[in-house]
Amino acid sequence: MxxxxxxxxxxxxxxxxxxxxxxxxxxxxxxxxxxxxxxxxxxxxxxxxxxxxxxxxxxxxxxxxxxxxxxxxxxxxxxxxxxxxxxxxxxxxxxxxxxxxxxxMRVPPPPQEVRHSALARLGSRHAKQRDAEAIHHHYDVSNRFYEWVLGPSMAYTCAVFPEEGATLEEAQYAKFDLVARKLGLKPGMRLLDVGCGWGGMVVHAAREYGVKVLGVTLSRQQAEWAQKAIAEAGLTELAEVRHLDYRDVTEGDFDAVSSIGLTEHIGKDQLPGYFGFLYGKLRPGGRLLNHCITRPTGVEKTFNKKGFINRYVFPDGELESVGLLIREMEDLGFEIRHEENLREHYARTLEKWCANLDAHWDEAVAEVGQGTARVWRLYMAGCVVGFERNKVQLHQILGVKLGERGESGVPLRPSRDWP
Known part of the structure; x- marks a missing residue:
């Protein structure tokens, strides 16, 4: 042969x-x-x-x-x-x-591959120091590289395409606005955005809704980029992004919490603590919008330590089914008011990112090296296939912390809020 x-x-x-x-x-x-x-x-x-x-x-x-x-x-x-x-x-x-x-033959893995033995020295999975290193591996690649791949929005989460011909920027705007409307944001409210990335939701909520927003991220590069963007937009009175673990946020009594693309990094065993912490940050009647990648059922592996994604892209990443996430939220006191699957939208989002990377390929290789650029090319194209063929899904779940008498504050038919 x-x-x-x-x-x-x-x-x-x-x-x-x-x-x-x-x-x-x-x-x-x-x-x-x-x-x-x-x-x-x-x-x-x-x-x-x-x-x-x-x-x-x-x-x-x-x-x-x-x-x-x-x-x-x-x-x-x-x-x-x-x-x-x-x-x-x-x-x-x-x-x-x-x-x-x-x-x-002695052939060590490429340097882009994460050594889990090195991560283990930082503590058990999802210990604070280990989470910080896992986030650093993926998100602190290069802000310039991310600008080329993600486009001007710097949104590294599933967009929502309002129509067939929508651009990536239009779709990312639509995503942030959908989250804002599900949360019922109004001027004067306070929003906590956990795992805020480069501050897309933070800026959108402050600029479009007059909301006072605190965003937190474990990536120092993201926080620095976001704070600069906030200042350039003239939003420093309303918006702030901190380089901080969400578990270290001391403020409370928020009107709303958005979590867009963080739950994948939490881990099944930490879900009760995660949802419980966010529940405790809300005032009665406050809402949580949880937006994350999920697996289609509860029978697939949640964590494949030996797989490409875990070794090269998202160390310690874990995906759960939407059913498990909803049960955890309910058990901690949230009333679930809305849920939807956006997996086809993520396939389209990834297609746009792949096209952006191809268009900037030579610049990307010069910026981050051929190996890292190849990791991204392989990972994003593979994810398009995964979302198209229902290997993975993307769900938004809206939960409410009810008032003392069970009042939700949700309109009877919120058609305008959730198109």
Whole structure:
């Protein structure tokens, strides 16, 4: 079996993908839109030592395997690896086909891969210091890099596309405005935005609704960028972003809390403490809007320590089902008033980010290095496939902290608030 045929075996012979290897071998249909080029024996070593998703990812990130063509098209074609990885029996078959020599080569993972042993020295999963390091790994890449990928909104969460032809900026505005209307924001209210990122929701609430907002993030680079944006917008009297763990917020009696893209970093065991803390920050009648990625049911793994996403993108990330999140919120006193799944919107959001990265590819490589740029190209394109095929979802859940007599303050038919 040639090297090209071995790689074809991993991806699956049904995939419409061509292969070419450094030994001159080729395989796959001649008219396939994407070519995988195996450039060196180190790619074989990565695949032999981690057959399937991880071996292919390491070889690509390290530059020993190239993709010629659209990354989304490739990952969509090889969805059995992208979404499910290979069964153990197939991994063993691939290792046997490669032989002993690649197994004996010493090839360390690319430097972009997180060493979980290093994280473990910072405490158990979701201890404050360890969470800070995990957030630093992903979010403190480069503000300039994020500006190229995310666009002017600097919103790194699912947008809401109000119509087919909406731009990314229009969709991010629509997302923040949808959150604001679900929360019932009005001038003079106080909002706490936890995991605020670069301050998109903070600025939107202050500028569009006259709300006094406190945002907190574990990323120092995000906080510095957000504070500068607030000052440039002339909103310093209303808005503030702090480099702070949400658990260290001392103020209370907020009218509303928004959590947009934070819950994925919390962890199942910490959910009661998380929702309980946010509940305690609200006045009676206050609302929480929780916006996060979820898994489609309660039976999939919540945490895949050995997967590409956990090792390269979101260390210690955990996804829960929307049912579990709602139950946790209810058990801590929230009344659930609204819930919706926006997974198709996240697929579109990611498509826009992928296009932005491609448009700034050379600049991105110069800014963060080829390895990190490749991690992002692979991760975002794979996520498009995941959201399209219902491997992952995105839910917004609205909860209310009821008043003493059970009053919610929610209109009988809030059609304007929640279109």
């Amino acid at each position: 040639t090297l090209a045929q071995i790689f074809e075996k991993v991806v699956g012979p049904e995939a419409n993908v061509r292969f070419a290897a450094y030994d001159g071998s080729k395989s796959g249909p001649a008219g396939a839109p994407v070519l995988i080029e195996v450039k060196s024996p180190i790619a074989l070593a990565y695949l032999a030592q981690a057959p399937g998703e991880m071996g292919l990812a390491r070889a690509y990130v390290a530059g020993h395997l190239d993709v010629h063509g659209d990354m989304y098209t490739l990952l969509s074609e090889m969805a059995r690896v992208t979404l499910h990885d290979l069964p153990l029996k197939e991994k063993a078959s691939v290792a046997r086909a490669l032989g002993v020599k690649p197994l004996l």
